[in-house]
Amino acid sequence: MNKVLAIIIGSIIVGVAYNMFLIPHKILSSGLSGIAIMLGIISPFNTGILNFLLNLPLLILGVLKLGKQFISYTILSVVVLSISLYVIPIHAISTEPILSSLFGGVLTGAGIGIIFRASGSSGGFDIIAMLLQKKNDFPLGTLLSAMNAVVVVISGFVFGWDAALNTLVAIYATGKVIDTIHTNHIKLTLMIVTNKGDELKTKLLANLYRGITMMDGQGAYTGQERKILMTVITRYQLTEVKVLINEVDPDAFVNITETTEVVGMFHRG
Numbered sequence: 001m002n003k004v005l006a007i008i009i010g011s012i013i014v015g016v017a018y019n020m021f022l023i024p025h026k027i028l029s030s031g032l033s034g035i036a037i038m039l040g041i042i043s044p045f046n047t048g049i050l051n052f053l054l055n056l057p058l059l060i061l062g063v064l065k066l067g068k069q070f071i072s073y074t075i076l077s078v079v080v081l082s083i084s085l086y087v088i089p090i091h092a093i094s095t096e097p098i099l100s101s102l103f104g105g106v107l108t109g110a111g112i113g114i115i116f117r118a119s120g121s122s123g124g125f126d127i128i129a130m131l132l133q134k135k136n137d138f139p140l141g142t143l144l145s146a147m148n149a150v151v152v153v154i155s156g157f158v159f160g161w162d163a164a165l166n167t168l169v170a171i172y173a174t175g176k177v178i179d180t181i182h183t184n185h186i187k188l189t190l191m192i193v194t195n196k197g198d199e200l201k202t203k204l205l206a207n208l209y210r211g212i213t214m215m216d217g218q219g220a221y222t223g224q225e226r227k228i229l230m231t232v233i234t235r236y237q238l239t240e241v242k243v244l245i246n247e248v249d250p251d252a253f254v255n256i257t258e259t260t261e262v263v264g265m266f267h268r269g
Contacts, residue, residue: 004076006118011077013111014122015048015084021104022170023047024092026159029108030171032058032124033081034151038158040085048085052078058127066127069207069240073120074127081122097166105170109177117181119240187259189232192245193217194252197227203248204229208237232259 018029018037026041028034032054040047055078062071094100112122121127125147148171156164194200197214204212208231215228233241238256245252 003073003118003120007073007077007115007120008080010111010114010118011080011122012084013114014108015081015088017104017107017111018047018085019088019090020093021100021107023090025097025100025166026163027097027101027104027170028151028155028163028167029104030148030151030174031122031126032128033122034148034155034167034171036085038154042158046086048082048087051085052082055082055123055127058123062127069119070121070237073115073118074123077115077120078123097162098169101166101170102173105173106177108170109174110181112174113178113181116178116235117239119243187232187234188238189257189259190230190241191255191257192229192231192252193226193254194229194245194249195224195226196249196252197229200227200245200248200252201229203244204231204241207244208233208241210237 014033018033021027022029023037023041028037033051036047036051036054039045039050043050059071059075059078062074092100094103115122128147152164152168152171155167192200201212201214204210210231210233213230215230217226217228218224219226242254245254
């Protein structure tokens, strides 16, 4: 229930950032929402409706290909954000485009960061990147950066290069705030020491598409036999994985480290 509430609040914050800071100055956000904002400005259709329609095919793919909990929370976020964009009036808080891009980006990052911490995402390019990475193991950060670069370029051609630079400022601010609230690790290595190795392995394999390596271990002080599970996950999965571990073994010892590079099988076949 707390996660659902967090996702709702985070999505509303993003809606406020869009309608009161970015859209009035023709500044786009990162991701597919940026495309929805652009189409909403140049067409008679509401941005909220466009955001939902653009995300709908990706949400359907996500249901088939990604974790159930992650995609459920993502669907909730997209629906609440789309409703917020439809209901909240478009009204400029500031008349200064640079200030609006900076504060709008910060507010967007705060909302998305809250959504990430609740094991969801705001949809759009996040789903595209995760689907491509699952299939080909491309770097998630590079994929997101490349797709956001396309948004900036489109903004320049449609609204002018001043608007494009303001869009770049907003996207940069959003990314920095998300990293501060959530985590800036693209990939994370987990070493889990537990007395319930088989049970935890079953739980993780049922909810993740990552591979897991199991090893035998022994407590140096107690001499007790334990299992050691090692896996590599993306930053989006961290909150969900910690919840899964706590459900099976609240006393498990978990070491989480940043992974610079992964060579070989990152996802389970």
